[in-house]
Every structure is written in C-alpha cells, then in structure tokens.
Amino acid sequence: MFTIVAATIFSAAFLLAVGTIAWMFALYHQKMAAALLFEPIPQTPPVYHIRITRNRVRQPARGATLSAPALPGSALAA
Template structure:
C-alpha cells in the first residue's frame, strides 16, 4: 500500500513539474526567440588621440669636462 501511495505522489510531482516547464516555455517562447535573434547595435570604437611631446634639449648649465690623457685624441 505504501508503495502505491509513494508511486502516485512521485508521479503527480513529476507530472506537475513537466506541466510547469511546458507552461513556462509556452509563456516565454516569444521572448526566448527574440533573445536568440537579437543583434546588438554595433558601437564605433572610441578614437584616442595621443599628443607626443618631446621637450627640446636644454644646454648643460655646467661645462662638460673633457677627458685629457693618453687616450684623448
């Protein structure tokens, strides 16, 4: 007797779950199809402009020591 009741409860739960799944698929069918067919709007990539600054060489404030010796030409 317990096995029959357990089988009926299990079957009823399975049928209820299958019914809910089918009803959700039917209710949201249009939204699922629209989501699968959706093509996002292409966005143009942002353009970055880089301004390269190269400061000019500043002459040295102190005199440059010139090597003196046998190797100096």
C-alpha cells in the same frame, strides 16, 4: 500500499514539473525566440565635441581706479 502512495506522489510531482515547464515555455516562447535571434548593435566609442566659451575681462579705463590702492612694502611685511 506504501509503494502505491509513493509512486502516486512521485508521478504527481513529475507531472507538475513537466506542466510548469510546458506552461513557462508557452508563455515565454516569443521572448526566448527574440533573445536567441537578437544581434547586438555594434557600439562605436562616443565622440564628444566640447566648446568652452567665456567672457573676456574688460580692461578698465586709464583714468579710473576700480581696485584698492597698492599697499607699501612695509604693510605687506607685517
């Protein structure tokens, strides 16, 4: 009796596994075929063209004083 129960459980588990594999194969057949036939696109190293622009500093007019007056040498030494 034990042998019949064990054989039945083993057969049911085996059929469940085979059914799961067949179901997964049928469900994902197109994706597996696409993955096997996929040819990767050759990658070339990217080339970056960088252009840096900056505004030039305007020279102050000759008569205008925009900055603070120069300090004497003793003030810098203190």
